[in-house]
Amino acid sequence: MAGRNVDPITLSVVRGVLETTQREMTLTLEQTARSSVFNLAHDYSTALFNHTPEMILQGQDIPIHLGSLIPAMKSVAKFFEGDIHEGDIILHNDPAYGGSHIIDTCMYFPVFYEGELMFWTVCKGHLTDIGGPVPAGYNPNATEIFAEGLRIPPVKLWDRGVPRNDVINLLLTNMRARRDQEGDFNALIGACQVGARALKGLVDKYGKQVVQDCIAELLDMAEAHMRHLIAAVPDGTYSGTAILEDAGHGFGDFEITATVTIEGDGCHIAIQSPPQIPYFINSYEGNSHSGVYLGVMMFAQLPPPYNEGLYRCVSTDMGAKGTLCNAQSPAPHMNCTTTPMETLTDAVRLAFEQAAPDKVSASWGHANGCNIAGWDKRHDEEYVTMVLASIISGAGATASQDGWHAVGPECCFGALTSGDIEMLEHSYPIIIHRYSLMEDSGGAGRNRGGSGTCWEVEPLDTPMTLITFGEGRRIPAMGAAGAKSEMVSKKVGRLEITRGGKTEVITDNVIETIQPGERAANFNPGGGGFGPAFERPVERVVDDVKNGLVSLEGARRDYGVVITDAATLDVDHAATAALRRA
Amino acid sequence: MQTQYRLGIDAGGTFTDFILADRDGHVRIVKALSTPQDPTLAIRNGLALIEEETGISPAEIVSNADLCINGTTVGLNALITHRGAKTGLIATAGHEDSIEIRLGHKEDGYRYDPEYPPATMLVPRHLRHGVRERVISTGAVHTPLNEDDVRAACRHFLAEGVQSVAISFVWSVLHPDHERRAAEIVREMMPDVMLTVGSELYPQVREYTRTSTAIVNAYLGPILAQYVEAVDRQFRAMGAKNPVRYFQSNGGLATGEIVANQAVYAINSGPASAPQAALYLGQPYGEENLITVDMGGTSFDITLTWQGRANVSKNIDFLRYRIGIPMIQVETLGAGGGSIGWIDPMGLLQMGPQSAGSEPGPACYGRGGTQPTTTDANLVLGYLSPGGLVGGRLPLDVEKAREAIRIHLAEPLGLSVERAAYGMFTIVNTNMVNGIRRVSVERGYDPRDFVLNCAGGATGSHIMALAREIGIRKVMISKLASGLCAYGQILSDVKYNYMAPAPIRLEGAEAAAQLDALFNGLEIKGRADLTQDGFAEDRIGIRRSLDMRYVGQVHECTVSVDPFEITEASLDRLKAAFHARHEELYTYSEPNSAVEVVNVESAIAGKVDRPNRMRLAPGKGSEAAVKGLRPMIFAADGVSQETPVFDGAALGAGDTVRGPAVIEEVTTTLVIEPGWTAVLDENGTYVVTAD
Secondary structure, X not given: OOOOOOOXXXXXXXXXXXXXXXXXXXXXHHHHOOOHHHHOOOOEEEEEEEOOOOEEEEOOOOHHHOOXXXXXXXXXHHHOOOOOOOOOEEEEOOHHHOOOOOOEEEEEEEEEEOXXXXXXXXXXXXXXOOOOOOOXXXXXOOOOHHHOOOOOOOXXXXXXXXXXXXXXXXXXXXXXXXXXXXXXXXHHHHHHHHHHHHHHHHHHHHOHHHHHHHHHHHHHHHHHHHHHHHHOOOOEEEEEEEEEOOOOOOOOOEEEEEEEEEEOOEEEEEEEOOEOOOOOOOOOHHHHHHHHHHHHHHHHOOOOOEOHHXXXXXXXXXXXXXXXXXXXXXXXXXXXXXXXXXXXXXXXXXXXXXXXXXXXXXXXXXXXXXXXXXXXXXXXXXXXXXXXXXXXXXXXXXXXXXXXXXOOOOOOOOOOOOOOHHHHHHHOOEEEEEEEEOOOOOOOOOEOOOOOEEEEXXXXXXXXXXXXXXXXXXXOOOOEOOOOOXXXXXXXXXXXXXXXXXXXXXXXXXXXXXXXXXXXXXXXXXXXXXXXXXXXXXXXXXXXXXXXOOXXXXXXXXXXXXXXOOOOOOEOHHHHHHHHXX | OOOOEEEEEEEOOOEEEXXXXXXXXXXXXXXXXXXXXXXXXXXXXXXXXXXXXXXXXXXXXXXXXXXEEEOHHHHHHHHHXXXXXXXXXEEEOOOOOHXXXXXXXXXXXXXXXXXXXXXXXXXXXXXXXXXXXXXXXXXXXXXXXXXXXXXXHHHHHHHHOOOEEEEEOOOOOOOOHHHHHHHHHHHHXXXXXXXXXXXXXXXXXXXHHHHHHXXXXXXXXXXXXXXXXXXXXXXXXXOOOOOOEEEOOOOXXXXXXXXXXXXXXXXXXXXXXXXXXXXXXXXXXXXOOEEEEXXXXXXXXXXXXXXXXXXXXXXXXXXXXXXXXXXXXXXXEOOOOOEEEEEOOOOOEEEEEEEOOOOOOXXXXXXXXXXXXXXXXXXXXXXXXXXXXXXXXXXXXXXHHHHHHHHHHHXXXXXXXXXXXXXXHHHHHHHHHHXXXXXXXXXXXXXXXXXXXXXXXXXXXXXXXXXXXXXXXXXXXXXXXXHHHHHHHHHOOEEEEEEEEEEEEOOHHHHHHHHHHHHHHHHHHHHHHHHHXXXXXXXXXXXXXXXXXXXXXXXXXXXXXXXXXXXXXXXXXXXXXXXXXXXXXXXXXXXXXXXXXXXEEEEEEEOOOOOOOOOOOEOOOHHHHEXXXXXXXXXXXXXXXXXXXXXXXXXXXXXXXXXXXXXXXOOOEEEEOOOEEEEEOOOOEEEEEEX
């Protein structure tokens, strides 16, 4: 703080303007984007960086992007060091330069003031396609990143205010549904410009030095706050191990271990994972940052705003190069933002559960969903999209309340929106037969995990390809504080395909084609429970039964509550007491 | 104006405001405490106060008046406390849970908060019944309605004692027959319940929005019906000759019967009349671009008009419930006189949204409040008179205010009490400025192009600072500011919205003909309704809006146009309006991309007679109105200067007050900052401009 001239009032004002700026960028993206993945899923980030570049404000976007923009911005600035000009717009998606997965496309806009670089406005969004052999990018058969789509190292899309149409054309030519991708490039650029406009207004008003001093101070304050939280945790080494299930690759289940070392007001998180595999669940370092930071935030439980100062006292080691959580080229990686990120987060969360048991919440349901693609006869055009409604799982319960229904998956932590089913049917030739909560899907506990969802679809009049991804189809979301479930099969995800009256249950990641008249139902897991399930008050179990969230069998097996009459919901209290004692 | 009086009643949370205008240009403002248990009591109390002041009896006023009232508080309270009617939902099987899934989203700001609860369900899951039926996106029937399922739902509802039923099916807007048939069955089996049919209430594409809107309507309907009945009965008993008009959140008036059936239009209608009042005040100056700010005890409401039209919002979350119907956009912040100053975990000074409310209230009220609030800061800064508010009815204690600020803010931050107070003032203003950006910048408008207009009793201390921060150079403050919304009601037209789904790409003659027919159909119905309501053809006005987007976009942008015949040739006019709006909002447009419409709406208004403006006698110069001097603080350094205090009642038309100064009106205090000059016009509006 030495030498800074910061008064506490101006500081609060600058903070407010930064938040408003980020909000206006977000709104622009949300309202204009073509990709339902990023404007409904909020599968984007908008962030502001200073000139150094350190992240000075991160939007309240999905945690998938919590960390990865930080290393990405730094590598982009380094790549173009000495060659950054007013009016440049840089695009990048490559995980080798700190990106998450290549379908997340980032736009970086340097903001100059009186000829001096002061800020970067940055946006990142999940496009609907990035080229490659499989529509929407999720190719479970890819053994290398090259078979997943177009890798884009930092490249200038605009040079000193002039669009480089040859470059833009080269990129778009390699993507499906070009119209949508082009629209989304425009949306990202528009959002960056909206942000730049607001930041220049801030400097107009307060001057460069005051703004820079306030920002430096805000970073320091965030750092101090996180240090304060960590200092309250007893020094020591805590470790958590979570299991990443084999979702069809055949290499078996893997363990990911997080070792959290707390020393004073600092924290070191070391990750250990098996060697990378030729399957799309490898996570490069940038993406792994997001997984780790989400675990930290589940402990810190901080309200916004968020900036890079929060992580100054958190050092990380993602493990040896060439491992699952610190992958290197040419590892395939498309699924990494959900798998293994959620398992990585669980491992960190488990370590913190031991370090600070009073601040624990249960794990959320992991993502397992589908992308769809086919031909739309109504307009004679191809369609391809990730279906957000197919990944909505349940939230983990906390010490104070049941988990929220239908706000997962864990990697999104409630930030996404799944889109209105009529708008989906309007945009794609499909019929959505069901979008509902699921009986018995929430993890059992004194506080129950939130319900997962079922999304059931039928193609309207042409065949449809479904490409599934994720895991959480065998191992349910982990409970906390001693919660666990007996009835597991209802709490995990699965895909059910019904053809000619026969239903096939699929728990691997697959590419399937279904015809009109056939249906695919994607089930998502519920969240984990909190505390022993037999301690859940009987009347709350009865209320869940009344509302179809728990079945009679579930009441008995998961909660030890014996209901003798399905209509009146009368409870046999003696039998209940006996079961609960056992 | 055919009757002798127009009486506007704005039933707010703390006060019920009355504005009484007569044919001769007298306009009076009266405030009575709200009586949430029995809103008609506040009406009787207010009329009694008017009689005390003027000698005109309630019966004389009511029997010679057009009466305009809102039902905001009734609807809001029921929604906030979850004390609406016991409601059941009949939905398409497989889609019973859309209102609980809420598009899979948790509100921003609570991402990692382990204690933020889910929204309370207005209809619990066991009262949401799926029935087998399905219409698809082309409007074709995929599965016919299973009537036995509807009957089973009714039997369940009867057994449960359900009082209100909502029916909402997927794509019912393209093929309403299933909902209509289900409604017949419900009416037959449950003749006593209130019934809301999704495709009738809100015929627009988006199932979640439509279902949620229908449920809010069903949940509030019986409560609003009771309120309307009580108010109508009260006024009939007092001799009212004309039907009472109720103010709606769409910015227009409606009859009681319509408000009871469309209860969702009544919630948050209070602040929605501000734009009409603003336009009326601005009219003599040709001002049509106005932002109105209304600061009360706990909240701050912002509305905007551009070129004479108020911003409208559709498809928003209100108190955590999705509501589709077009409402005047009201941006509400937790920033009021009672907002508490505190230091957040990062060490930053924050104001609100927690509020000390009116009980215990700000520390300076001396009713046990110990937290420093906006009002405490304004008192320390010298803006408010230690003699108290509301004409001295509420005395203020400066020492308690200083103490609260010193303990909770000044000492922890290492500032003097004066500097901390100015900091509180600055931060609450920053919050409000950020709110103003939401109605302006986020809607594609530059706030510097607007006049800032004052509503509400607490706004006068802040409005000049807000103008300064935003870069606005002209401010209007009416003597009626503290009851401006009630005033807006008696200036408003009768207005109804007619909507239709229109998923149509804007290409070719067929699309044009389809759109033209849709609008004409809506407007024929609208004209018929207003004619029946007594409006002559030449008093009926129409404004169209279309929700449009580039093909492939997920969100629409609403484009508003005057009616014209839609032909293949004139489609370009619609497209041009859309491209222009997109560019205003988002910095770019795509003139070569395909455009589609999703929903259309016609707002149809019947113009009412407006009362005459307030008339003030010419002033005798402002010097005579100086009551005294008070030290006030106008800068971050916390240094005070002796500043004149004017008695507003002693000022007349044409009188000029140069800042720094304070003008005290009975129901509000205006702070004129240095560098600004206020001129009181003959209509009772202070027009304040930057030097």
